[in-house]
Amino acid sequence: MDTILQLVLNGLAVGCIYGLVALGFVLIYKATELVNFAQGDLLMLGAFTCYMFVVWYGVGYWAALALAVAIVALFGAALDAAILRRVIGQPQFAVVMLTIGLGAIFRSFASITWGSEIYTLPTPFSARATRLGGVTVSHEYLSIIVGTVLLCAALYAFFTYTKVGVAMQAASQNQLAAYYMGIPVKRMFSLIWAISAAVAAIAGVLLAPVSLIDINLGFIGLKAFAAAVLGGFGSIPGALVGGVTIGLIELFAGAYLPHGFKDVAAYVVLLLVLAVRPQGIFGAAGRKKV
């Protein structure tokens, strides 16, 4: 029983990270219908930036976190303004390739700037744990779960109660109509990119103490894809549920299935779900009227 609880807890924490990355995909997809294959690499940049401030420049953890999030968010907005805006309306294929290319550039940049070694990020939560009954609650995992919950609540409030948030929803529902209503759609899109990049950076910093930082940290994005698709690519709660599901499946597969299943369990589930419900669990399928 304790083992199962422990697995559930760890799965939740890992799943939250997947969920956050998936949330980044979904935000951008909902707004601009671009699929950002570089989301995982933005996460990697966030983790590295925070590491740089903490270890190289001796900034405190919280200040470094804020700085990293701000820098990566600005970078995301600049990315949209300079590059991704040009491919709007192009076939989806072009966008996929473009963001894959961008991801490769980011990894290259990280390997040149920070080197290709593996780093650990010291945090206030490192190597501390609370015992609850038979379950060990590591503070790193706890920080991930709490961080995710807080972030999601903030995002939910932002999209529901602020004017900008509602304008973003409008822009994502119908771009042309939003233009007619006087919404600055381009600025909205840049803002969405900034938010999505910021979410990725936060996920990166939260993940950093659990998994070590190296330039291939971004490949976690592949699993987050599974999470996003599982939740139906355009649904924000779906992304989180998908992420947690993938996290739980992965840990249980690692514990109870033969060696090797842990890494592919997420993808097997993804293929099964897609074969049965091609638009994901939470996705809505519509049909174009001709």
Add this chain to the structure above:
Amino acid sequence: MRFLFKTSYAQELGLFRDNVQRNWYVALFAALLVLPRVVPDYVGDISLVFIYGLCGLSLMVLAGYTGLVSLGHAAFLGVGAYAHVYFVHDLGLPWIVSAALACVLTAAAGVLVGLPALRMTGVYLTIATLAFALIIQEVFSRWDRVTGGLKGKPVDKPVLFGVSFAHDVAFYFLCLAFLIGALWLTANLLKAPTGRAWVAIRDSEIAAQSMGVNLALYKTMAFAYSAALMGLAGALFAHKIGFLAPDIFSVLLSIQLLLMVVVGGLGSLHGAVYGAVFVAILPVLISQARDSVPAWQGLDRFVKQPGLEPGLFGLILVLFILFEPLGIYGRWLKIKIYFSLFPLYKRATFRRQKTYMRSERLR
């Protein structure tokens, strides 16, 4: 400027546009025949270009002509390679039989991926193929008995009908023959109803469906054909690299294959070949350029970092998508039209229209 006046339907279906074009291809073929004598040092590299050409052709059929983007083609290449090596080495089948079986097997794998893919569109399909590739890669590293697992599997030189193709020049001609065969088959297929249906599906699924194209059938066919070509490429690739290991067939290889068709030019067979040449030559060019960078301000140390190369690939991809979405073939068309219309060429001929986001959420 030359105008083509067609007088029969057979002309429309012919492999070449006119005699001039045919003569150019004959000249190219003759040049390829004497090439090993001219540049004997590069024969091995050129046969790799041919194998890449097969891969490019395979992806071109799927992504360029049918509009189904796959991020999992490295897995098909791997299935082809491992299956072929298993049949030849472990079961002792003749080369041709084994290569054919490898093609059939990869085609079956293609159908397997293609079937659920029929109901998905756009990004879902891309991600599903990606997931498939990641699973297959894990299978390669776990199924020791067949694939040799992480230790890898050595591959002998090919022997066809008792004739050894161990020599580089012989292997060059083997690859060339398969590439020409595949190009011929694909070019004809694209002019037949099958190819027309594929292009119709790419341009609009709904329109194709209303014209009576069976979407499920043709999409599966595209997947199977593309995978079979990849299987053939895999069989040759196995002999070319001489050693199979699971980490060769990674997502990065899939991306590189896609890079090939994008850079070459989507939607043209020429593009597949141009892309293959580009992808094979680029690493050579990069390494030569690196050696010639002067040691100024530590610049030479900067460009010699190992992490730089994938970034350069990424940069090239980004630049192509932003500035030349039709790839090398598109640029070639523009240059050709510039000269054939000289002094009347207008940039606006190829200008992209301003677009706004059109939802693909509704299928």
